[in-house]
Amino acid sequence: MKKWIAVALIVCVAGFVQAAEKKGKGKHAPKPQTCEQFVAAAQKKAEKDGKDFDKAKCEKMFAKLDADSDGTVTPEERKAGQKGKGKGKKKK
DSSP states (O other): OHHHHHHHHHHHHHHHHHHHHHTTSSTTSOOOEEHHHHHHHHHHHHHHHTOOOOHHHHHHHHHHHOTTOSSEEOHHHHHHHHHTTTOSOOOO
């Protein structure tokens, strides 16, 4: 009986570990975006939030985030571009 409980526990733990490894890699995982996809997503978000949308500014942001100039922005490039965001000098 104790062996079956131990086996069941190991199987459960293995399932949780496997699920944790797959987290962020499923259907809704961030994928590289082309400029058109990036602009469309930003426009949709701006409309949802009730904010003004500037396509030229958005395209400029895409070019800035596209570090390797391959025409897509990867999740890693997006993260790297956001690291310095909002870390300017504070006014006294």
